[in-house]
Amino acid sequence: MEITLKPGYNLEKILEEIETVVLPKRKYVILVDNGNNQGLISEYLPLVSEIKNLYDIFVVFNKVIPKTRKEVDAIYALGVHGVLFYNSSPLNTRSVSILRYAADVFMGGPVFYRVDTHNGTIAVRRIKGEIDLLVGVGVIPVLPEPLCQEKKLRRYILGRLEKSKINTAWLRYITLLGESPKHYGLGDYFRSRYLMELAHLRYKLRVKIVQQSNDSSGP
Numbered sequence: 200m201e202i203t204l205k206p207g208y209n210l211e212k213i214l215e216e217i218e219t220v221v222l223p224k225r226k227y228v229i230l231v232d233n234g235n236n237q238g239l240i241s242e243y244l245p246l247v248s249e250i251k252n253l254y255d256i257f258v259v260f261n262k263v264i265p266k267t268r269k270e271v272d273a274i275y276a277l278g279v280h281g282v283l284f285y286n287s288s289p290l291n292t293r294s295v296s297i298l299r300y301a302a303d304v305f306m307g308g309p310v311f312y313r314v315d316t317h318n319g320t321i322a323v324r325r326i327k328g329e330i331d332l333l334v335g336v337g338v339i340p341v342l343p344e345p346l347c348q349e350k351k352l353r354r355y356i357l358g359r360l361e362k363s364k365i366n367t368a369w370l371r372y373i374t375l376l377g378e379s380p381k382h383y384g385l386g387d388y389f390r391s392r393y394l395m396e397l398a399h400l401r402y403k404l405r406v407k408i409v410q411q412s413n414d415s416s417g418p
Contacts, residue, residue: 281308282301309373330355
């Protein structure tokens with residue numbers, strides 16, 4: 200479920216949509232940055248904090264690949280559990296470097312990238328090459344329409360992920376690679392809470408590291 204964010208968003212309206220539309224069907228929500236906030240990502244901090252305080256749900260931030268590492272840091276500072284990047288052009292050295300940095304910053308949290316078909320051109324060999332590249336830098340590839348219906352490609356992604364060091368436990372709850380389980384049991388509640396707490400502890404650790412770095416660098 201995606202919710203598009205706009206400058207001056209209505210907090211109560213978004214929370215109502217999550218409670219009535221998202222929660223009955225999903226264990227995650229995707230907050231889509233439409234790019235019109237002039238880079239003021241911090242504006243969404245109160246929203247993310249309120250969602251995490253009220254609901255046991257994973258929060259994923261959706262945005263075009265940033266141009267700088269500073270933008271990645273700003274996204275992580277929101278306290279989201281994961282991020283879903285996309286791009287309108289083929290991956291290049293700069294964008295791959297940013298993705299690798301994001302995977303390091305999120306420290307085991309899910310960093311997704313929506314593979315682009317580039318004007319509708321579907322070349323399975325090229326797509327597999329991009330999947331290999333993404334998994335190699337710690338990023339989980341997500342297939343767009345109509346590729347998400349290609350079972351062979353989905354199995355290929357899962358096979359590559361199984362051989363990687365990427366934590367795939369998130370995929371049971373943030374189901375961007377396939378359908379949600381028909382039923383979440385009590386064990387899922389505890390496992391999802393564990394992932395949330397783990398993400399929170401890593402977030403606090405990252406903040407502490409950044410603060411110590413800033414303090415050591417002086418005024």
